[in-house]
Amino acid sequence: MTTLYLRELEIAQLAVQRAAQLTKRVFHETAKGTVSKDDASPVTIGDFGAQALIIAALRHNFPADAVVAEEEAAPLRADPALRDRIWELVRSTKLEDVGAEGLLGGGVRDVDAMLEVIDRGGSKGGRVGRVWAIDPIDGTKGFLRGGQYAVCLGLLVDGDVKVGVLGCPNLPVDDAAPLTADIGANQTDDEGRGVLFSAVVGQGATSRPLGPGALKEGKKIAMKAVTDMASASFCESVEAGHSNQSDSAQIAQKLGITKPSVRMDSQAKYGSIARGAGDIYLRLPTSKTYQEKIWDHAAGDLIVREAGGQVTDTTGARLDFGVGRTLANNKGVVAAPAAVHGQVIKAVREVLKL
Numbered sequence: 515m516t517t518l519y520l521r522e523l524e525i526a527q528l529a530v531q532r533a534a535q536l537t538k539r540v541f542h543e544t545a546k547g548t549v550s551k552d553d554a555s556p557v558t559i560g561d562f563g564a565q566a567l568i569i570a571a572l573r574h575n576f577p578a579d580a581v582v583a584e585e586e587a588a589p590l591r592a593d594p595a596l597r598d599r600i601w602e603l604v605r606s607t608k609l610e611d612v613g614a615e616g617l618l619g620g621g622v623r624d625v626d627a628m629l630e631v632i633d634r635g636g637s638k639g640g641r642v643g644r645v646w647a648i649d650p651i652d653g654t655k656g657f658l659r660g661g662q663y664a665v666c667l668g669l670l671v672d673g674d675v676k677v678g679v680l681g682c683p684n685l686p687v688d689d690a691a692p693l694t695a696d697i698g699a700n701q702t703d704d705e706g707r708g709v710l711f712s713a714v715v716g717q718g719a720t721s722r723p724l725g726p727g728a729l730k731e732g733k734k735i736a737m738k739a740v741t742d743m744a745s746a747s748f749c750e751s752v753e754a755g756h757s758n759q760s761d762s763a764q765i766a767q768k769l770g771i772t773k774p775s776v777r778m779d780s781q782a783k784y785g786s787i788a789r790g791a792g793d794i795y796l797r798l799p800t801s802k803t804y805q806e807k808i809w810d811h812a813a814g815d816l817i818v819r820e821a822g823g824q825v826t827d828t829t830g831a832r833l834d835f836g837v838g839r840t841l842a843n844n845k846g847v848v849a850a851p852a853a854v855h856g857q858v859i860k861a862v863r864e865v866l867k868l
């Protein structure tokens with residue numbers, strides 16, 4: 515049994531668990547309407563807060579590692595009221611498990627340290643060394659709708675994803691729960707929800723309840739074998755601007771898939787197919803110019819591959835995480851069980867004329 519990346523995995527899981535605790539607090543305030551639409555965006559507050567907590571944990575444990583994250587602190591330096599609201603959340607979000615909180619270094623010292631850590635996410639990424647990719651709230655539209663979103667953390671070493679962790683506070687804990695469309699209804703109840711997906715390269719993928727208490731042992735997850743395309747299910751973005759939904763409908767038809775797509779926000783899609791709740795994830799370019807961001811795919815890519823899937827772009831090439839902050843060498847994403855991935859790519863290429 516290899517123990518490679520064991521410590522990275524433990525810290526990443528706890529860092530995501532803690533950050534998700536912060537986003538859940540913001541999520542429930544939004545759901546209850548205590549954050550008005552004219553207020554600073556709850557997404558903004560959750561994003562900055564979660565990013566600060568994750569980077570603080572990484573710097574405490576792996577001070578030499580580079581970090582690629584979405585946000586920078588400039589807007590907070592210009593807006594003390596916003597800064598202070600975020601600080602209040604960051605200061606007061608701790609893991610229930612005191613030992614685990616200690617492993618993460620106990621949070622952030624003061625408000626200036628918070629601004630400083632948020633700004634530590636500016637690495638250019640690249641092919642060399644250790645780089646953590648963070649999306650503090652992936653699926654911001656889902657977060658606002660009361661639907662799916664994910665706290666995402668991946669470790670790249672020399673451009674390859676080695677560790678991936680996804681916290682999905684609004685997915686069912688139960689791996690066998692059927693795949694349903696984005697809830698989108700400002701649900702306020704965490705009962706039965708919240709799952710933490712993890713993978714380490716070569717060691718498989720797991721799921722476990724996201725908490726709030728001490729993390730339980732993970733259960734191995736695996737993609738479901740697709741024996742009959744007619745009954746396969748595929749998922750895609752809720753946002754038509756993120757993935758071309760008419761192309762996906764044509765591809766599904768070509769494959770003989772008869773069920774309508776399941777639309778959900780965020781990398782919860784990767785987690786859902788990895789545990790066999792869905793079968794195929796299609797993300798089809800809507801523009802020639804958009805470059806996917808590494809933090810939107812690093813964790814999901816590894817979790818699906820370690821669960822028996824294959825993840826490529828629309829041409830069938832593996833996602834290249836070593837070219838910087840974006841997946842500049844790739845267009846779109848096609849994730850499916852390894853046994854049928856080639857068949858899916860063939861249909862994708864025919865419809866997109868690649």
Ligand SMILES: Nc1ncnc2c1ncn2[C@@H]1O[C@H](COP(=O)(O)O)[C@@H](O)[C@H]1OP(=O)(O)O
Binds near residue numbers: 653654780801804
């Ligand atoms: N034109 C686009 N094509 C693909 N993805 C996009 C596009 N514009 C934004 N995104 C990204 O899609 C992600 C959400 O994906 P999903 O639809 O699967 O929930 C967000 O991280 C968002 O990035 P950003 O946060 O920069 O807006």
Ligand SMILES: [Mg+2]
Binds near residue numbers: 652653
């Ligand atoms: Mg994102």
